[in-house]
Amino acid sequence: MSPWSLLVLSLLIAFFGFTLIAGYIGGKRTKKGLHEFYVAGATLSAVTVMFSYMASYMEAWEFVGMPSVIVSEGFEWWIMEMIFYLSYVALFIPVSLRIYKLAKMHKYITPIDQIVHRVGGFEKPLRILLAIMMIYAIIIYIGMIYIPAAGVLAAATGGEISYYTLLILYVLFIIIYVSYGGMRAVAYADIIAGVTFIVAFAAMVYATFVYWGGFDKLAWTAYTSDLAPQIFQKDSPFQYFLTMLIFYGISWLFIPHLVVRLYAAKDYKGVLVGGVGSISGFFIGAFLSPLLLGLSIAAYYGSNLPEVEVVEGYVPLLFQSIFGTGPLLVIILLGLIAITRSTIDSMLLTVSSIIDADVVEKSLRIKMSERYRRIVTTVIIILVAILSIIVALAPSAPMVIIGFQLAFPAFSVIAWPTIVMMFWRRANKYGGFASYLAGFISLILTYFIWPEAPFNPFGVWEGTLPTLIALAALVIGSLVTPPPPKEFIEEYYGEKSKK
Amino acid sequence: MRSKQGSSDISSDVEAIPASLTRWEYLLFIYMIFAGLLVWYVSENLLVWQPEENIGGLPKPIVGALMISITWIIVNFVVFILYYSFLKKRTRATYASKEVKR
Numbered sequence: 001m002s003p004w005s006l007l008v009l010s011l012l013i014a015f016f017g018f019t020l021i022a023g024y025i026g027g028k029r030t031k032k033g034l035h036e037f038y039v040a041g042a043t044l045s046a047v048t049v050m051f052s053y054m055a056s057y058m059e060a061w062e063f064v065g066m067p068s069v070i071v072s073e074g075f076e077w078w079i080m081e082m083i084f085y086l087s088y089v090a091l092f093i094p095v096s097l098r099i100y101k102l103a104k105m106h107k108y109i110t111p112i113d114q115i116v117h118r119v120g121g122f123e124k125p126l127r128i129l130l131a132i133m134m135i136y137a138i139i140i141y142i143g144m145i146y147i148p149a150a151g152v153l154a155a156a157t158g159g160e161i162s163y164y165t166l167l168i169l170y171v172l173f174i175i176i177y178v179s180y181g182g183m184r185a186v187a188y189a190d191i192i193a194g195v196t197f198i199v200a201f202a203a204m205v206y207a208t209f210v211y212w213g214g215f216d217k218l219a220w221t222a223y224t225s226d227l228a229p230q231i232f233q234k235d236s237p238f239q240y241f242l243t244m245l246i247f248y249g250i251s252w253l254f255i256p257h258l259v260v261r262l263y264a265a266k267d268y269k270g271v272l273v274g275g276v277g278s279i280s281g282f283f284i285g286a287f288l289s290p291l292l293l294g295l296s297i298a299a300y301y302g303s304n305l306p307e308v309e310v311v312e313g314y315v316p317l318l319f320q321s322i323f324g325t326g327p328l329l330v331i332i333l334l335g336l337i338a339i340t341r342s343t344i345d346s347m348l349l350t351v352s353s354i355i356d357a358d359v360v361e362k363s364l365r366i367k368m369s370e371r372y373r374r375i376v377t378t379v380i381i382i383l384v385a386i387l388s389i390i391v392a393l394a395p396s397a398p399m400v401i402i403g404f405q406l407a408f409p410a411f412s413v414i415a416w417p418t419i420v421m422m423f424w425r426r427a428n429k430y431g432g433f434a435s436y437l438a439g440f441i442s443l444i445l446t447y448f449i450w451p452e453a454p455f456n457p458f459g460v461w462e463g464t465l466p467t468l469i470a471l472a473a474l475v476i477g478s479l480v481t482p483p484p485p486k487e488f489i490e491e492y493y494g495e496k497s498k499k
Numbered sequence: 500m501r502s503k504q505g506s507s508d509i510s511s512d513v514e515a516i517p518a519s520l521t522r523w524e525y526l527l528f529i530y531m532i533f534a535g536l537l538v539w540y541v542s543e544n545l546l547v548w549q550p551e552e553n554i555g556g557l558p559k560p561i562v563g564a565l566m567i568s569i570t571w572i573i574v575n576f577v578v579f580i581l582y583y584s585f586l587k588k589r590t591r592a593t594y595a596s597k598e599v600k601r
Contacts, residue, residue, distance in 0.1 A: 075564075083567060086537070086567060219558055238543060268513070291561075493519075
């Protein structure tokens with residue numbers, strides 16, 4: 001093994017060693033109680049909410065996933081990501097403010113608390129159903145993040161350490177780290193991720209102006225490369241783009257591990273500033289960064305793309321080619337490890353809260369000591385971390401495509417009925433329960449009935465059909481049964497106290 | 500499931516947020532129609548490989564991406580300003596009415 005590969009391996013070990021210590025310190029500082037542990041006692045300031053939201057949201061998806069997919073699958077897949085922001089950005093504040101209001105009034109701890117409260121019935125089976133749905137979506141999501149985590153490091157070693165070896169090592173470190181109770185180190189990892197992200201972005205801007213001679217020259221070099229005719233063309237039908245705007249974009253307004261950030265806000269300014277600030281950050285992270293990196297890969301390599309085990313490896317190799325093997329690459333690799341880790345942390349914390357608060361405490365109502373409860377939760381988290389490997393073992397597509405086709409449709413069938421029920425007062429427990437059940441069953445069935453992407457005969461986004469079925473079940477189920485009690489609706493919307 | 504404290508101790512800032520959509524928030528639906536048209540224009544007209552053509556000196560797909568992303572970053576600030584001023588006013592009014600009741 002070359003000294004450079006050894007250095008890459010040491011980076012991985014050093015990073016997780018550092019977070020273990022940070023986790024231990026963080027754990028000591030954490031006060032007792034579920035509300036404190038999962039939503040920080042709902043006391044986070046606007047700036048903290050902003051950075052926390054940004055750190056949980058931003059991941060390898062933006063930094064390595066999107067630039068790679070521009071080259072491997074086509075520019076249109078990145079355009080779809082930009083389309084998603086058109087609806088997500090416009091509706092973020094209106095919807096998030098309502099989520100914040102409800103969370104403040106009713107002191108929710110988990111996203112399932114909020115859903116179950118609004119449905120207003122079938123609490124135990126609904127909590128279990130939603131736990132299954134969320135954990136299913138999270139397993140795919142985490143598996144999707146494993147791909148760039150291992151792929152980037154494997155590419156950086158030039159294949160000397162294989163993708164599979166690094167994948168196993170990475171998951172092993174995650175398991176050790178979670179077992180040790182290091183969840184509270186999230187913030188420390190986020191700082192590393194943030195700093196290195198800025199360094200990497202600055203390096204890319206520098207390369208754009210110094211190496212390529214300006215943005216227009218970079219754009220034209222990529223657009224006239226021999227790979228360009230394959231990259232810059234549209235294969236998906238218009239309805240796919242349109243349903244990405246409507247269904248995919250809006251479903252991100254209720255993503256479990258992000259929603260809890262809103263529960264943690266101290267006041268409405270936290271939601272507003274957190275929203276405008278984090279979205280401004282996404283402009284750099286999700287727009288500028290993938291655009292510059294994707295165009296740079298196309299311009300630099302053209303059709304002579306380097307040999308990689310997974311396409312996400314293009315990004316570290318580009319940095320290596322332009323800046324050489326040195327401190328800058330070390331910082332960027334460190335940042336990539338931190339970015340993937342911070343999102344996985346948030347996801348596992350959500351799983352922890354679902355198992356701990358929703359399943360053990362409120363659904364099964366099993367009485368057990370705090371210590372035993374922690375052991376059960378940790379075992380489930382480890383199982384989730386291990387199960388997620390299935391997605392990353394032999395990735396059939398880049399992480400972005402796996403996200404679009406498998407992970408986010410699963411979130412859409414949870415988010416859409418939830419958002420509709422926040423505003424539609426006629427929705428009742430029958431329609432509510434039916435919507436989640438029908439949405440989840442139809443989601444699974446679509447992959448069997450239509451085994452080829454986009455898993456439906458209409459050319460629409462993969463999450464569209466099951467989401468529409470869930471919404472139909474909500475509307476029909478609610479309208480053919482009695483409306484929810486007036487007192488319940490008044491209590492839910494906080495209107496009782498006004499009378 | 501959650502705290503039983505209910506809505507008796509709701510702070511002014513929480514009370515200021517309307518539970519249902521206000522009339523002017525329905526403008527968001529008009530914006531969504533505009534966004535749909537923008538998506539149609541970009542996906543059907545600009546996602547092409549035509550190296551001999553340009554818009555403002557840039558390749559067409561890049562211009563399409565710029566159009567979409569500049570739209571959402573402007574919308575981000577417009578929505579923020581609208582809600583910030585709206586809620587600031589409502590929070591003051593809610594606080595004042597609470598003070599009068601006391």
